Amino acid sequence: MDAKGYGVLRWKFIGVIFFFSLIPVLALGSFIHAQFSHTYEEKVTSNLRIMIENKRAAVDMFLQERIAQVRNLAYTHTLSEMGDQAFLSSLFGTIRHGSASFIDLGVIGSNGRHVAYAGPYELGGANYSDEDWFHQVMLKGVYVSDVFMGFRNYPHFIIAVLRREGDTNWILRATIDSEVFHSLVQSVQLGRRGDAFLVNGEGLLQTPSRFGRPTLERCTLPVQGINELTIMHLPGGERQELAGVVPLRTLDWKLVISEDPSEEMSPLLTVQSIALSLVLGGVVVIFVGAFLTTRAIVAKVERADREKAAADMNLMQSSKLAALGKMAAGIAHEVNNPLTLIREAAGWITDLLTDEEPESMKHFEEIEEAARDIDRHVERAKTVTHRMLGFARRMEPVQENVDVGALVEGTISFLANEAMHRNIIIQREYAPDLPLINTDATQVQQVVLNLLENAIDAVNRDGNITVRTGADQQGVFFSVQDNGPGIEPGLLSKIFDPFFSTKKVGEGTGLGLSITYGIVERLGGRILAESEPGQGATFTVHLPAA
């Protein structure tokens, strides 16, 4: 797997861990949020419910008091008393003194004309016989109007009471400033965006809405048909609105109180933002945790893969070498038999020549020499086949007495052709009388082979490779020196790392020196690399004597 593959693996891990860890966090977060919202909304709703009930009771009480007041006036006085303009005026003065909401007071006869009138307007001649309220009060005895502008051109409403006094009927009619409702309903603590107003049976505003329309405009809320306390959630533009509607007991009016729940719910919002930041914090923690864990896991996987690749490479190298060895052994054996016969045939010629008189044979000496040449060249061929067999011999690690000098020389012969083609001269500086050491010849041979191959690759063409052997206190050593480009000082410490390669991608596995290092370690020796950039490199292998 390449670096990109490990990156993909890492993000897959992170994704899976992140996803499955996120589910419980988000589930818990949204559950808490929903529960809290629900509870808080209930609390806000019930607050509104209590407030609107209280307000309704106050409005109802006000209306009932006014009705009772007018009725008391009518029933405690006679028409003759009330019809007296001076008495009515003084009575009105007294009432206004007690309650400023009374605008005027009129006594109207059954013909619809004012008998007496006390108030700021010139209404003495008004005739109400065609007015709807006049018929209503004549029919029902008590009448409370909706707010209207009327002759006074001022929002007000009237309370009219019919008094039957023997055969005569008369009406006491009081005009009440509807402004009093306004102050009554809005005296509640409504917050910055709250509103409170009264709506009549036809949906017209009886008091001005704080932010909406003036009195007698149509109410924008759908309050028609509501006949018990109702809490409405109104989806507003940028804000939500919570509105309570309750019908009045006294009249066919409705009290509406609306408020912006976001104000009331600001503690909820605080809790929500805390919960949100906790969830976000949890997400960050999970992500960091997943990232760190995954990075460690993927690093481990990568390391394991590298080690496995190195081991595979090592195995492949040795099995390649084993296969090569088997083939070499097969060839050597096949060649050995004909070589034996050639040698024996030449020997037979030599034998037969001893029967001949040299003088009587024209080419006696040349034949004799040719037979000797055949023998000599068979000997040469024999050294080749023996070397091949030596290379093939026993791939399993063994301990045997090894002549490192002979082994190095034998290995050079494998690469002599390659070096010759590239015009590389291999110089030998062997120490005489190198002691035999107890080690594994095949493994040492591979080390020599790897170092020589590297040296040839480093020189590339036209250069020198010097191979030295020697002995020291601990055992023997051999070194391979090339005059190639050398190794940068910074890279010298990395050259034995697996997969480190200065060769182009695809040309080197980066394992050669790593394997070499491993073999030397296994043999109990050590390998040193020295290099000056531009001066080539020297690899020295020390092997213990035993």
Place this chain on the structure above:
Amino acid sequence: MKNLHMLLVDDETEFLSLVTRRMARRGVEVTSAESGEQALELLENEEFDVVVLDVRMPGMDGIETLRRIKARHPGTEVVLLTGHADTSSAYTGMQLGAFDYMIKPVAFDELFAKIRDAALVSGRA
């Protein structure tokens, strides 16, 4: 020097014929066998001063043949001819009582010297 009588066992007939002729010139009487079985048969009827036995043969190999020779004719000296890689068979052969082993291709003079040594030992026995 009395004539040596040698049994040469090798599956290569040309090798047999050449060595037979060359040995004959040096006063060694050679009987050749092309397989281990044939060699064992010959040994039943004749006595040899020395047996030269190739290890690599089809059918019964040199080691098995050596084992049987030593079982029936413990006094017969055997020189093994082995390949270079067969040091283990050489080792086994020595364990089984071979006089010596030689690595092919063998120089004729060395072989001649070796069979004379072996014959001396068997002569003493």
